[in-house]
Every structure is written in structure tokens, then in C-alpha cells.
Amino acid sequence: VHIPLDRQSPAPLYQQIASFIRQGIQSGHLAPELRLPSSRSLAKDLGVNRITVEAAYAELESEGLVFSKVGSGTYVLPPSQFSPLPKASPGAPWPLWQQEIQANGPDVNKSPDLRLHEKRHPDPISFASGVGDYHRFPVEDFRKILQSVMRRDGISALEYGEDSGYAPLRATVANVLSSQGLQVGSENILITAGSQQSLALVSQVLLKPGDAVLVEEPTYSGALNLFQALGLKIIGVPVDQRGLQVDSLEKLLQQVHPRLLYTIPNFQNPTGTCMSSPRRLQLISLADRYNLPILEDDYVGDLRYEGHALPSLKSLDPGGRVIYVSTFSKMLMPGLRVGFLAAEGPVYDRLVAYKRVNDLTTSNLIQRALEAYVTVGRYQVHLQRSCQVYRKRRDAMMDEIERLLPEGIQISQPQGGLFIWLRLPEGLRADELLPYAIEEGVAFAPGSNFFLGSEAGSAFMRLNFTAHPPETIHKGIKRLQKAIKRLEAGVNLEHAANGR
């Protein structure tokens, strides 16, 4: 084959080769079933690299003009009965089914993009995160544990594991829970890929689109987003200093017949409050009377800095009424993606089956490493240290807020967990404050993220006090003070003023 090549042309050689053969096929000069020269011989004839010819053949194959048979060569295809697909180009319309997704929700709430502030400030401080201080992750310990587990278990650590999770880890979790007054056996534990997955599994098993689900208002935005994505009717129940207002529940139960109640009884996200013991008892009794399943999310129950642990709802459950969910994300590291749930009865078996159809099983290797980490006592030591460190940080942030932020701000001291929930003085809105704060180099989670309607949360902000040491907390609250002053004085935002 003689293919004229222009080595001065800006068109790459492989495209010149492809173009020549394309014309030959389309004009009928190269007949269907014709075997093209091998890439080696054509490359030799043309004095080009073999990869150049292979790239030309690959392009023709992607256009449906030739096909290659392994070990045999590349052949011209008969003209296709199908009209060729348009080439991908920027701005080309999506296929219809994609356009339908765009047109029909349910869309999931998007939180404001706090990464912006990283670009605008050389040394940003974020109080917006939902986990502890990642500088405290026990990276080196975990590396050693992973290595020793690989040595100990070899191939079996890398096979699929049991559907319900690695049996020794389930036993360890059951022991830890039993020591906290929640009597469960390992046959009641399901290991999941974090509590977000537990919430999704429970929703899949118990709910269908249109069902009513009760949530605390405000509540964890990830749960709101999940319930919204599943097309559920979300109904908020107010929270006060003693947690979910159980008194207002009975009327709702009679009116809307909810299929689930989702609650975070300990150090609630975002308010930091704990549900009082009497309310816990009252809630269990109502759930029993109204045939209402309870989903208890205990995401940071072990991060308590003072006071006594309160009984979990699950420990008050005479059996089968509460599904208890917890995680290693907040007390250890979120990237492990390991959490667990405790349940019994038919719902447990159904949850195990749904876990399997969702992702077969959670990483066997990581479960084994975690089991070893907990069993040798490292986890407990890590928790104790975290509590000591975080308690000081909570105190530091409470002090700085009282010292530096304007009067009229309302906060109450959380006894544990990660967050201080702050109400701004009359007239100030957190969503208006956020861009000023970001410009000053400090971020927080605006209250609207945690309410069903964004207006309701406008006076609130959530500050994570665990993420930084006291010096950084001081710096961050000082920046917040400046941002509030600028907002109150009606100073223009710099980026708005510059038209950026």
C-alpha cells in the first residue's frame, strides 16, 4: 500500500494514515473482508513507528470501519446498517435518558462549596468539618496492624468475607456494646461500610418512595439528603436542650403514620444535645404503641467529656423495636469506611441480604485490621486520649466565643461530640456571614444545611471544636469576630467589590 505522508503537516501521521484508509473504504476501493497489511509490515513500508499504524487502525476500529481478529489481523467491515453516532463534542446534547434525569428530581441538596475559601485565603481554618482532627489519626499504628494482619492471615484476608462481616470483629463489637449496657450477640451485628450505608440499608428495607419519615429538626444533612434522594416525605420534629421533643410526637404519629423515626440521641448533629433519659423511655413506649421502627444513630456516643453515659434507646428496647447504628468514622478514621448496626428479628436477616446486594461485603482486610486494633486495646487508648484532647478544645472554643463574639450569641456547652451549635443575634444571618468569614479565612457549616427549609436555619451555625488545637481555635474565632463586624457594618465583600 502506498500512503502519501506529509511529514511537515500539522496533522499527526497516524491521522493521515487513518484518513487515507478511511477514504479507501468509503469509496469502495478497499472491499469488505479485505485484510489490511499487518501493522509491522505497513510501518516498515511507510518508515514510521509500528505504534503509529496501530493508533491509525484503532481509530478506524472505533469508527466501526475495520475490526481486528486476535492473532489474525485487521479486516475491512461491511458498511454498517446503523447510522454513525455523532462524535463527542463540547456542548453536544446528552442522550434523552440523561436529559430526563436533569429534568426530574429528586435532586439532592448541595451544601455551599467551602473549598472556595481555600483558594481565597493563604491559611484557611475550617470549623465546618464533620469529623475529629485528622492529624490525630493513628496512621503509624494502623500501618503496623495492617502489615501484621497480612502476615498472619495471608490470602484469607483478601477473599470476600462473610455477608454479615468478619466474625471476630462482630464478636468484638458485641462485647464493647454489652459492656455499655446494650446486650447483643455477634449474631445481631452487621458490619457495614459506615453509618451512612447503615442508614441507606435501613431505608431500603423499611421504606418506599412517598413514605413519611420523622427526623429531628435540625438533623444530620447526610440523612436529609439520603431521605430526599429516596423520595421520602420528611417530617421534622423540633429539638431542644433535652433532645427530640417527644411530647409533640404523639399527635404526629396519629396524623401522618410515619414508617420510621430517625434520631441521634447522643451529642446530636448539629445541636450537640443529648436526649434525656425520661424522653428515651417515653420514645420507646410510643414506638411500641404506634408500631414505629426507630433508627438510632450513635455516631459519637463514646466521645463524652463529662457526665454519665445515658442508656442507648436500643438498650431500653425489649426486642426488635430499635435498629442501632454506629461507626468507627468519628471515633477513629472515616476513610476506613467501617460501621456497624445492631438489630434482631426478621429485619436483621433482611438487612444482611440487602447489604449483600448492595456491595457484597465490607473490605475483609480492613475489618481484620480493625478487629486487631480494638482487641489489643489500641482503640480504647485512642478514644481516651481523644476525649482528653477534645475536651480542652471544647473549653477553648467556648471561652473564645464568649470572649470575642458579640453579646446576644446563644450557645450551650455540649458534654461531648464534635460540635458547638451557635445562634446568631437577632438580625444576623449565617448564610450572609459565611462569605465574609470565608474571606477572613474561616469556615463553618451554616444552619440551613440541617433544616428542611433553609429559612429556619438562617440564624444558626455549627462549629466543629475538635478539628484544631486551641491556638488555631483562637485565630479562627478572631477571624469570625472580624467577619461579623464587617457584616454588621455593611462593608462590601472584597470579591463582590472587585467584581471577582
Ligand SMILES: Cc1ncc(COP(=O)(O)O)c(C=O)c1O
Ligand atoms: C450523625 C451522623 N451519622 C452518620 C454519619 C456518616 O458517617 P459514616 O458513614 O462515615 O460512618 C455522619 C457523618 O458525618 C453523621 O454526622
